[in-house]
Amino acid sequence: MPPYDEWNKIDEEEEDELQDLSHLESKKDVILFCIDCSESMLELREDPNDPKVKTCHAYTALDAAMQIQKKKVIVGPNDLVGILLFNTTRKAESTSRTQGSEIKRNCYVYQPIGPLSAPKIQELIQLLDAFREDPHELESNFPPMTDGKRVPMGDVFTSCNWVIRDGAPKTATKRVFLITNEDDPHPGAGSKQLKNSSRTTLIDLTQAGVTVEPFFISTPDKPFDVSKFYSSVLLPDSLVDEDDVDPADPSVLPESISISRIEDLLMQMRFHESPKRALFSIPFELAKDFTIGVKGYSLVTEQKRGSYKYFFDLGERMEVVTTRTVYVDEGRQAEVDRTKMVYGTSGGTGAEGEDPGKRVVKPGQRPFYSAEDIKTFRTLGREPGLKLLGFKDLSELEFGDNVKHSNFIYPNEMSFSGSKRTFSALLKSMAKKKKIALALGVTRRNTTPMFYALLPQEERVDEAGWTDPAGFHLIPLPFADDIRSAAVERGARASxxxxxxxxxxxxxxxxxxxxxxxxxxxxxxxxxxxxxxxxxxxxxxxxxxxxxxxxxxxxxxxxxxxxxxxxxxxxxxxxxxxxxxxxxxxxxxxKPAKAGTKRKADTDMDMDVMETEIRSKFSEGKLNKLTMDQMKPFIKSKGMSVSGKKKADLVAMVEELLTS
Missing domain, CATH: 1.10.1600.10 (Ku70; Chain: A; domain 4)
Structure with missing residues (x-):
């Protein structure tokens, strides 16, 4: 049984569940690179890093996909990656048993969705190396559609849906990285119908739990204008109701990226490499019988080395060892059922003559507690959720109040209908009146209740596009002992x-x-x-x-x-x-002290404390352990002279004073 001071440490495995990293790693990440292979994407250009070498947008996109896969082999070996090429006339081999035969025409699955493996990545590396030697290698492997023909984007989204459906686990985080430089894929007659079809198929894709993250390539000779097509197709931000969306307004695009320099493609992909997984999804009680749903996201997470694994050598192959934690009773040397374990204070060695393994419990006392009791002590019986307590002026939130990393909360329409509208109205009203909210909350099970400050953040848009989202910063407020004043003796202020x-x-x-x-x-x-x-x-x-x-x-x-x-x-x-x-x-x-001089002892202590210490030494018979500088102030306070006295004389005088 753990001692009293370890009651909060119920079990190491349960403690790990409270860490952000273990929650983030609970799901597999699936990325499907959807790369345009049109004539403009395969058009040869000068490499900005080496003018003697030719490159193209499709090569840069494939190179970025290769770099992401190489990195995920280390940081996310359980993730799955695939590559889909569209606007190409290459067809899947008839002998192929992959999902390549089930996709739309002029779409080609170069790399089916599957676990990361060195052979697949090396095959892609060989293709890129071959392009470096022969700039027409990509065009010969993936011939583009000619005469300005293009695949309907609705067919592209449908192909992505089928590929992910066949290769991705249901519980995984699924994303599509759409890479293209064509801002108007369907000009001319029938464009409106194709736009509606594209939006419908994209909605089907998102309803299957897939997020589309576009990477639009914009160059000086061919700038990318999202208002031509994609502003009417891509879905709006989570705080904007679809009924209120203007299809011609490009500001509602969800983190759409316009890449002005193609060499920045890999850098932009790395920003989106880690999926945005919610840390918690809890109810937010605004008033009695008035609750909305919110999801919380971590803004800062430390990336650490991956956990090591044990392997067992089976001769021809290596298998990962499965670890299991077992609790053993030392007395019986038998496995103990974890659910039957109880917790309490340490019993000590017991009284003389008693069995050290037992202790006497007085009537009415409860010495042991179950795991559920310990959780109740920690959570004070509160279930996960936020409760609004009131509002304060924004000026009352000080910089020093943010002593821990804050989280960012969004509305969750799936848990409570109307959460988006209510959340947006509360956010706009608080931002307009320059207010903050105070809330009491438990973000996850088995965590201590905390007081939070909700700092509103309105959506901010700059010239490059949508940057800062709208939502609340959930700032944990410190307790009194969390803030300590700095021990500054003297400071100087600059002019x-x-x-x-x-x-x-x-x-x-x-x-x-x-x-x-x-x-x-x-x-x-x-x-x-x-x-x-x-x-x-x-x-x-x-x-x-x-x-x-x-x-x-x-x-x-x-x-x-x-x-x-x-x-x-x-x-x-x-x-x-x-x-x-x-x-x-x-x-x-x-400055060091002068040689030959003794440091004067500090005798300015309180007289009551000094007398207490001297009486303690007297009762122990250890007055000779005191120094002369300690005894002289005590003797002087009693009206006696200490001039010319030796230590033995001072000891005798103290004994006389304390015995009289």
């Missing part, structure tokens, strides 16, 4: 001239647009570890010197851009009066 000198070089080094892209700077230690595993998986040589640490600062660029400004700032700090006085006081404090 305005020093601040201006610092702003000059800080502004030069600030991130563009005020947004820091964390996916562009991976953890170097984790990236180095994954690069070695990837080389081992594909039988490649790994050269540590070729590894690039993207988080390392570019010192040469920093010196060129702000070298003079930093020097000017350092001179301003050196001449600042506050800094000079602070450094002088610091040097005086750190």
């Amino acid at each position: 305005e001239s020093v601040k201006d000198a610092a702003r000059a070089w800080i502004d030069k080094l600030s991130v563009k647009n005020g947004a820091y892209p964390p996916d562009s700077y991976p953890n170097p230690a984790l990236a180095f570890h994954n690069a070695q595993l990837q080389a081992m998986a594909f039988g490649e040589e790994f050269n540590p010197e070729e590894f690039e640490d993207l988080s390392a600062p570019d010192l040469d660029m920093i010196h060129r851009r702000v070298g003079n400004l930093v020097e000017a700032w350092k001179r301003a700090v050196a001449n600042d009066e506050a800094a000079i006085s602070f450094e002088t006081a610091k040097k005086e404090k750190e």
Whole structure:
């Protein structure tokens, strides 16, 4: 039985269920790359990295798919990936037993959805290497449709639906990465009917649990205009009701990406590589008998190394060892049913003459508790959910209140009808009145209730498109002992001239647009570890010197851009009066004591505390353990002189005072 201070640690396995990473890894991720192979996608262009080499949009899309698969072999080995090409005249082989024969005409399944494997990825690598040697390799393998003909997008979405239906597990997170550079695939007569057909088939695809994430390639000679076709086809944002959507309004597109530079395709895909899985789905009680549904998402999650596995050598193959946790009674050496285990305080060794394995329980006391009782102690009997307590002004939410990572909540129309409209109305009203909400909630089972602040965030759109979503930041409010004041003895404030000198070089080094892209700077230690595993998986040589640490600062660029400004700032700090006085006081404090002098003992303690300590030593017969500096103030407080007295005399005087 665990002792009293470990009551919250019911079981290690149950504790793991509370971690975000285990929840995120609970489902497989399925990605189907749907790549346009039209004439414009296969048109040869100069490679921006090497003008002597030719490339094309289709090659870059396939290369991005290959890079994503190579990375998933390490970070998500249980995920499934497939590649579907459309606008090509290549047909599936009649001997093929894959789902390639069940898709629409002019669509070709190059890589059926299946588990990640090195042979499949190496086959794709060989195709890309062959294109580097012969730029017409892709065009000969996947001939494009000619004379401006194109596959109806409705047929493309239907093919995606069939491919995912046949190859993806029902409980998986399913996504389609649509890559194309054609903003109007159906111009001319019949375009309206084709648009309606495309939207209908896309709705069928999303109702099957599939999310479409488009990657639109835009170039200076051929800019991509979403208003021509895709603004009428792609589904709106979750906070916008379909009845209120203007089909001609491109601002409602769900995270549509217009890629101005084709070499940024892989970077944009990495942003969307991890699926957006909800951490929790709970009811939100706004008032009595008035509840809506919300889903919560984590904004910050630390990526860690994958858990190691044990393998058993069967000679011809290696099998993963299945692990199982068993609880054993040490006394009987028998397996114990986990459901029958009880928890309580440690019993100690027992009284003299008693069996150390037993203890006496007084009548009316309850020494043991079940696992359900312990969960009740932790959750205070509350079920998962949020309860609105009230509202406060936005100014009352301080920066220091955010001591933990916040979550982001969206409405969940599937659990309560009308959640989207109510959530949107509450959000707009709070943002307009500059209010925050206070709520009491339990986000997941077996977690402690917390007080939360709900900070509204309206949708923000910039020139590049839709960026920040509309929703609430769920900020856990700290308890009193979560906030501690800093032990600052003395500080110095910079003058305005020093601040201006610092702003000059800080502004030069600030991130563009005020947004820091964390996916562009991976953890170097984790990236180095994954690069070695990837080389081992594909039988490649790994050269540590070729590894690039993207988080390392570019010192040469920093010196060129702000070298003079930093020097000017350092001179301003050196001449600042506050800094000079602070450094002088610091040097005086750190100055070593003079040789031959004794450090004066601290005798400024409270007299009551001193007398208590002296009486304690007297009762123990250890007055001689006290120093002269400890005894002198006590004797002086009693009106006796200590001039010229030795330690033995002081001890005798203390004994006389305490015995009289």
